[in-house]
Amino acid sequence: MPDLTIAFADLTGSVSVFEALGNDRATKAITRITQWIGAKAQEHGGTVVKMLGDGVLMSFPDSRRAIEACVQVQTEHTQRVQQWPAPLKLQLQIGLARGPIVLVDGDCFGDAVNMASRLSDLAGPEQILASASVIEALSPGSTVRYRNLGPMQIRGKTDPSHVYRIEWQTEVNSDFLTVPAALHMLPQGRGAKGGGIELSWLDTSRRFTMAELPVAIGRVAEAQFTVSDPRVSRLHARIDHRSGNFTLEDTSSYGTWVRFEGSQQVIALRRQECVLHDSGEIAMGAPFTDFTAPTLKFRLARDAMELSRPPRTGG
Numbered sequence: 001m002p003d004l005t006i007a008f009a010d011l012t013g014s015v016s017v018f019e020a021l022g023n024d025r026a027t028k029a030i031t032r033i034t035q036w037i038g039a040k041a042q043e044h045g046g047t048v049v050k051m052l053g054d055g056v057l058m059s060f061p062d063s064r065r066a067i068e069a070c071v072q073v074q075t076e077h078t079q080r081v082q083q084w085p086a087p088l089k090l091q092l093q094i095g096l097a098r099g100p101i102v103l104v105d106g107d108c109f110g111d112a113v114n115m116a117s118r119l120s121d122l123a124g125p126e127q128i129l130a131s132a133s134v135i136e137a138l139s140p141g142s143t144v145r146y147r148n149l150g151p152m153q154i155r156g157k158t159d160p161s162h163v164y165r166i167e168w169q170t171e172v173n174s175d176f177l178t179v180p181a182a183l184h185m186l187p188q189g190r191g192a193k194g195g196g197i198e199l200s201w202l203d204t205s206r207r208f209t210m211a212e213l214p215v216a217i218g219r220v221a222e223a224q225f226t227v228s229d230p231r232v233s234r235l236h237a238r239i240d241h242r243s244g245n246f247t248l249e250d251t252s253s254y255g256t257w258v259r260f261e262g263s264q265q266v267i268a269l270r271r272q273e274c275v276l277h278d279s280g281e282i283a284m285g286a287p288f289t290d291f292t293a294p295t296l297k298f299r300l301a302r303d304a305m306e307l308s309r310p311p312r313t314g315g
Contacts, residue, residue, distance in 0.1 A: 001100040004059045005066040005134055006108070006116040007046070009037050009073065011054040011090045012125050012272060020087040030054050033090065037073055044069035049108050054090075055120070059108055063098055063130075063137040067144050070094050070128050071168040078126055086270075095119025096130040096166075098137050118154045119163065122245065124258070124267040124274030128166035135164050147263070149277045153244020160244065165277075169265050197239060197246060197276075199225050200297040214240035217284070217296070229294040231285025239276070246300055248282065249273035257283040257293075276300060 011030060018026040034056050038048040041058040044065045049057040060066035074092055081089045097115035101108045112133070119129040130146065138144055145167040151160035196209040199217070206225060208215050215224045218235040227236070233252035240247050250256040250269035258267040260280035266288060267274050279299040286293035 001102055001110070003099060003137075004061065004101045004108070004112070005063045005096060005098040005137070006101070006110075006112045007041070007056075007058045007060065007066050007070055007094060007096050008113075008116040008120040009056045009058070009070070009092055009094045010120045012093055013090045013270070014054045016087045017090060020085075029088075030090070033077075037092075040073050040076075041069050044072070049106070057108075057113070057116075059101065063096075063134045064139065064142060064144065066096055066134070067128070067130070067138075067166055070096065071166065074126060074128060074168050091125035091268075093120055093123035093125055094128045095121070095123060096128065096134045098131065098133040114156060115154065115161075118156065122152070122154075122163070122275050125269070125272065126265070126267065127274075128168060130164045130166055132162040132164065152275070155243050167263065167265065195301055197301070198299045199239075201225075201227055201294065208239075210241060214238050225296075227284060227294050227296065229285065232294055233285070236284050237282070246276040247273050248276050252285065254285045255287075257287050259283075259288060 011033060014026070014030060017029065021029065034051050034054065037056045038051070038058070041048060044060070046058045046060040046066065046069055049059055060069065074094065077092055081091065095116040095118065097112040097119060099110055099112035101110040101112060115131050119131065123129045135146060146164045147167055149163045149165055152163045154161050196207055196212070198205065198207040208224070215238070216235050217223055217225045217227060217237045217239070219226065219228055219232040220234045223235060231254060233254065236252040237256050238249045238251055240249070248256070248258060248269070250271055250273065256269045258269065258274055258280060259265070260277055268287070276298060277300070279297070281288070282296040282298060283293045284296070288295070
Protein backbone atom coordinates (compact mmCIF):
# COMPACT_ATOMS: atom_id res chain seq x y z
CA MET A 1 0.00 0.00 0.00
CA PRO A 2 1.51 3.36 -0.99
CA ASP A 3 1.70 6.22 1.48
CA LEU A 4 -0.18 9.18 -0.02
CA THR A 5 -1.29 12.60 1.16
CA ILE A 6 -5.04 12.93 0.79
CA ALA A 7 -6.77 16.29 0.39
CA PHE A 8 -10.49 16.90 0.69
CA ALA A 9 -11.68 20.33 -0.47
CA ASP A 10 -15.26 21.24 0.34
CA LEU A 11 -17.23 24.29 -0.78
CA THR A 12 -19.40 25.97 1.86
CA GLY A 13 -22.37 28.23 1.20
CA SER A 14 -23.87 26.19 -1.61
CA VAL A 15 -27.39 26.40 -0.12
CA SER A 16 -27.56 30.17 -0.70
CA VAL A 17 -26.13 29.71 -4.21
CA PHE A 18 -28.89 27.26 -5.13
CA GLU A 19 -31.47 29.65 -3.68
CA ALA A 20 -30.05 32.57 -5.68
CA LEU A 21 -29.37 30.85 -9.01
CA GLY A 22 -31.71 27.88 -9.12
CA ASN A 23 -30.71 24.23 -9.44
CA ASP A 24 -29.42 24.23 -13.02
CA ARG A 25 -27.24 27.36 -12.91
CA ALA A 26 -25.98 26.61 -9.39
CA THR A 27 -24.97 23.07 -10.35
CA LYS A 28 -23.04 24.37 -13.36
CA ALA A 29 -21.30 27.06 -11.27
CA ILE A 30 -20.25 24.62 -8.54
CA THR A 31 -19.11 22.05 -11.12
CA ARG A 32 -16.88 24.65 -12.79
CA ILE A 33 -15.22 25.41 -9.45
CA THR A 34 -14.67 21.77 -8.49
CA GLN A 35 -13.21 21.04 -11.94
CA TRP A 36 -10.89 24.02 -11.54
CA ILE A 37 -9.76 22.70 -8.13
CA GLY A 38 -9.04 19.32 -9.71
CA ALA A 39 -7.00 20.92 -12.48
CA LYS A 40 -4.88 22.80 -9.91
CA ALA A 41 -4.22 19.53 -8.09
CA GLN A 42 -3.02 17.92 -11.30
CA GLU A 43 -0.68 20.84 -11.96
CA HIS A 44 1.03 19.97 -8.67
CA GLY A 45 1.34 16.26 -9.41
CA GLY A 46 -1.89 15.27 -7.71
CA THR A 47 -4.66 12.94 -8.82
CA VAL A 48 -8.37 13.68 -8.69
CA VAL A 49 -9.89 10.61 -7.06
CA LYS A 50 -13.50 11.73 -7.38
CA MET A 51 -15.91 14.64 -7.28
CA LEU A 52 -18.44 14.58 -4.46
CA GLY A 53 -21.09 17.17 -5.25
CA ASP A 54 -19.51 20.37 -3.91
CA GLY A 55 -16.35 18.57 -2.76
CA VAL A 56 -13.18 17.18 -4.38
CA LEU A 57 -11.13 14.23 -3.12
CA MET A 58 -7.49 14.31 -4.27
CA SER A 59 -4.30 12.34 -3.63
CA PHE A 60 -0.66 13.46 -3.79
CA PRO A 61 2.63 11.55 -3.62
CA ASP A 62 4.04 13.91 -0.98
CA SER A 63 2.86 16.46 1.56
CA ARG A 64 4.73 19.44 0.14
CA ARG A 65 3.00 19.28 -3.23
CA ALA A 66 -0.35 18.68 -1.59
CA ILE A 67 0.04 21.76 0.60
CA GLU A 68 1.30 23.88 -2.30
CA ALA A 69 -1.74 22.90 -4.37
CA CYS A 70 -4.18 23.65 -1.54
CA VAL A 71 -2.53 27.00 -0.78
CA GLN A 72 -2.72 28.04 -4.43
CA VAL A 73 -6.38 27.01 -4.59
CA GLN A 74 -7.25 28.95 -1.41
CA THR A 75 -5.29 32.02 -2.51
CA GLU A 76 -6.78 32.28 -5.99
CA HIS A 77 -10.31 31.34 -4.95
CA THR A 78 -10.35 33.82 -2.05
CA GLN A 79 -9.20 36.64 -4.32
CA ARG A 80 -11.82 35.75 -6.90
CA VAL A 81 -14.86 35.52 -4.59
CA GLN A 82 -14.17 38.98 -3.16
CA GLN A 83 -15.84 40.38 -6.27
CA TRP A 84 -18.88 38.09 -6.06
CA PRO A 85 -22.27 39.09 -4.57
CA ALA A 86 -22.73 37.94 -0.97
CA PRO A 87 -25.23 35.11 -1.76
CA LEU A 88 -22.75 33.60 -4.23
CA LYS A 89 -19.63 33.70 -2.07
CA LEU A 90 -18.68 30.03 -1.98
CA GLN A 91 -15.76 29.49 0.39
CA LEU A 92 -13.37 26.56 0.70
CA GLN A 93 -12.46 24.47 3.72
CA ILE A 94 -9.76 21.84 3.20
CA GLY A 95 -8.54 18.84 5.18
CA LEU A 96 -5.22 17.03 4.66
CA ALA A 97 -4.05 13.67 6.01
CA ARG A 98 -1.35 11.15 5.09
CA GLY A 99 -1.05 7.39 5.41
CA PRO A 100 -1.23 3.99 3.67
CA ILE A 101 -3.87 3.98 0.95
CA VAL A 102 -5.61 1.08 -0.78
CA LEU A 103 -6.32 1.82 -4.46
CA VAL A 104 -9.31 0.01 -6.00
CA ASP A 105 -10.63 0.79 -9.49
CA GLY A 106 -9.55 4.43 -9.34
CA ASP A 107 -10.94 4.97 -5.84
CA CYS A 108 -8.90 5.09 -2.63
CA PHE A 109 -9.54 3.83 0.89
CA GLY A 110 -7.79 4.14 4.22
CA ASP A 111 -7.69 5.98 7.50
CA ALA A 112 -6.09 9.02 5.82
CA VAL A 113 -9.14 9.40 3.56
CA ASN A 114 -11.47 9.44 6.54
CA MET A 115 -9.17 11.80 8.45
CA ALA A 116 -8.97 14.30 5.57
CA SER A 117 -12.76 14.35 5.35
CA ARG A 118 -13.13 14.89 9.11
CA LEU A 119 -10.57 17.72 9.10
CA SER A 120 -12.38 19.39 6.21
CA ASP A 121 -15.55 19.30 8.30
CA LEU A 122 -13.70 20.87 11.25
CA ALA A 123 -12.02 23.59 9.21
CA GLY A 124 -13.56 27.02 8.98
CA PRO A 125 -14.04 28.82 5.66
CA GLU A 126 -10.69 29.64 4.02
CA GLN A 127 -8.85 27.25 6.36
CA ILE A 128 -6.56 24.30 5.65
CA LEU A 129 -6.25 21.79 8.49
CA ALA A 130 -3.67 19.00 8.40
CA SER A 131 -2.95 15.88 10.43
CA ALA A 132 0.36 15.34 12.22
CA SER A 133 1.31 12.75 9.59
CA VAL A 134 1.22 15.45 6.89
CA ILE A 135 3.52 17.77 8.84
CA GLU A 136 5.90 14.98 9.83
CA ALA A 137 6.32 14.01 6.17
CA LEU A 138 7.66 17.45 5.21
CA SER A 139 11.36 17.55 4.43
CA PRO A 140 13.74 19.34 6.83
CA GLY A 141 13.98 23.02 6.04
CA SER A 142 10.53 23.14 4.48
CA THR A 143 9.14 26.65 4.11
CA VAL A 144 5.55 25.54 4.80
CA ARG A 145 4.10 27.66 7.59
CA TYR A 146 1.77 26.04 10.06
CA ARG A 147 0.47 26.32 13.58
CA ASN A 148 -0.06 23.46 16.03
CA LEU A 149 -3.65 23.64 17.30
CA GLY A 150 -3.00 20.86 19.79
CA PRO A 151 -4.98 17.66 20.30
CA MET A 152 -8.56 17.64 19.04
CA GLN A 153 -11.23 14.98 19.25
CA ILE A 154 -11.93 13.66 15.74
CA ARG A 155 -15.16 11.84 15.05
CA GLY A 156 -14.46 8.11 14.76
CA LYS A 157 -11.15 8.34 16.65
CA THR A 158 -10.78 6.97 20.18
CA ASP A 159 -7.94 9.28 21.19
CA PRO A 160 -7.45 12.99 20.41
CA SER A 161 -5.33 13.74 17.34
CA HIS A 162 -2.90 16.62 16.92
CA VAL A 163 -4.17 19.02 14.28
CA TYR A 164 -2.23 21.72 12.45
CA ARG A 165 -3.50 24.78 10.60
CA ILE A 166 -1.62 25.70 7.42
CA GLU A 167 -1.01 29.46 7.51
CA TRP A 168 -1.28 30.29 3.85
CA GLN A 169 -2.00 34.02 4.01
CA THR A 170 1.09 36.19 3.62
CA GLU A 171 0.20 38.63 6.40
CA VAL A 172 0.19 35.98 9.14
CA ASN A 173 2.62 36.77 11.95
CA SER A 174 5.34 34.13 11.65
CA ASP A 175 6.44 34.57 15.29
CA PHE A 176 3.63 32.24 16.27
CA LEU A 177 4.10 29.62 13.58
CA THR A 178 5.71 26.17 13.64
CA VAL A 179 5.95 26.31 17.46
CA PRO A 180 4.74 23.00 18.88
CA ALA A 181 2.31 23.17 21.76
CA ALA A 182 3.18 21.28 24.92
CA LEU A 183 0.46 19.03 26.31
CA HIS A 184 0.20 18.79 30.08
CA MET A 185 -2.30 16.38 31.59
CA LEU A 186 -4.14 17.75 34.57
CA PRO A 187 -4.62 15.80 37.79
CA GLN A 188 -7.63 13.48 37.77
CA GLY A 189 -10.89 15.36 38.36
CA ARG A 190 -9.53 18.86 37.89
CA GLY A 191 -10.54 19.10 34.26
CA ALA A 192 -14.22 18.50 34.91
CA LYS A 193 -14.27 21.55 37.17
CA GLY A 194 -12.01 23.75 35.06
CA GLY A 195 -13.18 22.93 31.54
CA GLY A 196 -15.21 25.57 29.73
CA ILE A 197 -14.89 28.91 28.01
CA GLU A 198 -14.33 32.45 29.24
CA LEU A 199 -15.97 35.36 27.39
CA SER A 200 -15.12 39.04 27.86
CA TRP A 201 -16.65 42.21 26.42
CA LEU A 202 -15.79 45.69 27.68
CA ASP A 203 -15.86 45.38 31.48
CA THR A 204 -17.96 42.19 31.49
CA SER A 205 -16.26 38.82 31.86
CA ARG A 206 -17.87 35.46 32.53
CA ARG A 207 -16.68 31.88 32.55
CA PHE A 208 -19.08 29.14 31.42
CA THR A 209 -18.47 25.58 32.59
CA MET A 210 -19.08 22.55 30.40
CA ALA A 211 -22.37 21.93 32.19
CA GLU A 212 -23.59 25.43 31.22
CA LEU A 213 -23.03 24.96 27.48
CA PRO A 214 -24.49 25.69 24.96
CA VAL A 215 -24.25 29.46 25.43
CA ALA A 216 -26.26 31.94 23.37
CA ILE A 217 -24.68 35.35 22.71
CA GLY A 218 -26.94 38.24 21.76
CA ARG A 219 -28.32 41.64 22.66
CA VAL A 220 -31.45 40.46 24.51
CA ALA A 221 -31.76 39.38 28.13
CA GLU A 222 -32.60 35.81 27.05
CA ALA A 223 -29.00 35.36 25.88
CA GLN A 224 -26.61 33.85 28.41
CA PHE A 225 -24.00 36.46 27.43
CA THR A 226 -25.42 39.87 26.49
CA VAL A 227 -23.74 42.31 24.09
CA SER A 228 -25.72 45.55 23.96
CA ASP A 229 -25.03 46.86 20.47
CA PRO A 230 -27.60 47.47 17.69
CA ARG A 231 -25.45 45.55 15.20
CA VAL A 232 -25.69 42.41 17.34
CA SER A 233 -28.72 40.26 16.59
CA ARG A 234 -31.16 39.28 19.31
CA LEU A 235 -29.56 35.82 19.43
CA HIS A 236 -26.42 36.37 17.40
CA ALA A 237 -24.24 33.29 17.95
CA ARG A 238 -24.09 30.04 19.87
CA ILE A 239 -21.13 28.31 21.49
CA ASP A 240 -21.38 24.58 22.15
CA HIS A 241 -19.13 21.60 22.91
CA ARG A 242 -19.49 18.61 20.58
CA SER A 243 -17.26 15.58 20.06
CA GLY A 244 -14.56 17.10 22.26
CA ASN A 245 -14.43 20.42 20.39
CA PHE A 246 -15.78 23.91 21.11
CA THR A 247 -17.81 25.25 18.18
CA LEU A 248 -19.09 28.73 17.38
CA GLU A 249 -22.19 28.95 15.19
CA ASP A 250 -23.36 32.21 13.62
CA THR A 251 -27.15 32.61 13.86
CA SER A 252 -27.24 36.34 13.08
CA SER A 253 -28.45 38.68 10.37
CA TYR A 254 -25.14 40.47 9.75
CA GLY A 255 -22.43 37.87 10.36
CA THR A 256 -19.68 36.95 12.79
CA TRP A 257 -15.90 37.14 12.36
CA VAL A 258 -13.30 35.08 14.27
CA ARG A 259 -9.59 35.77 14.67
CA PHE A 260 -7.31 33.50 16.71
CA GLU A 261 -4.56 34.87 18.91
CA GLY A 262 -1.26 35.12 17.03
CA SER A 263 -2.86 35.10 13.57
CA GLN A 264 -4.17 37.82 11.27
CA GLN A 265 -6.30 35.34 9.34
CA VAL A 266 -10.00 36.10 9.78
CA ILE A 267 -12.80 33.54 9.46
CA ALA A 268 -16.06 35.09 8.25
CA LEU A 269 -19.20 33.20 9.29
CA ARG A 270 -22.62 33.65 7.72
CA ARG A 271 -24.98 31.05 9.15
CA GLN A 272 -21.95 28.79 9.42
CA GLU A 273 -19.84 27.43 12.26
CA CYS A 274 -16.18 26.91 13.06
CA VAL A 275 -14.11 25.17 15.71
CA LEU A 276 -12.62 27.45 18.37
CA HIS A 277 -8.99 26.93 19.41
CA ASP A 278 -7.09 28.26 22.42
CA SER A 279 -8.00 31.97 22.51
CA GLY A 280 -8.88 34.86 20.24
CA GLU A 281 -11.51 37.45 19.33
CA ILE A 282 -15.04 37.39 17.94
CA ALA A 283 -16.42 40.43 16.06
CA MET A 284 -20.20 40.59 15.85
CA GLY A 285 -22.28 42.45 13.28
CA ALA A 286 -19.25 44.13 11.67
CA PRO A 287 -15.77 42.92 10.64
CA PHE A 288 -12.55 43.64 12.50
CA THR A 289 -11.72 46.32 9.93
CA ASP A 290 -14.45 48.41 11.58
CA PHE A 291 -12.75 49.55 14.79
CA THR A 292 -16.15 50.20 16.37
CA ALA A 293 -17.29 46.59 15.92
CA PRO A 294 -18.45 44.93 19.17
CA THR A 295 -15.61 42.49 19.81
CA LEU A 296 -15.52 39.70 22.39
CA LYS A 297 -12.44 37.94 23.66
CA PHE A 298 -12.57 34.20 24.32
CA ARG A 299 -10.29 31.72 26.06
CA LEU A 300 -10.78 27.96 26.24
CA ALA A 301 -10.06 25.58 29.09
CA ARG A 302 -10.30 21.95 28.10
CA ASP A 303 -11.73 19.10 30.16
CA ALA A 304 -8.61 17.08 30.88
CA MET A 305 -5.72 18.96 29.40
CA GLU A 306 -4.06 22.33 29.11
CA LEU A 307 -2.21 23.67 26.12
CA SER A 308 0.78 25.85 26.77
CA ARG A 309 3.69 27.09 24.73
CA PRO A 310 7.31 27.34 25.73
CA PRO A 311 8.02 30.81 27.15
CA ARG A 312 9.28 33.29 24.59
CA THR A 313 12.72 34.61 25.26
CA GLY A 314 14.19 37.95 24.48
CA GLY A 315 12.46 41.26 24.04
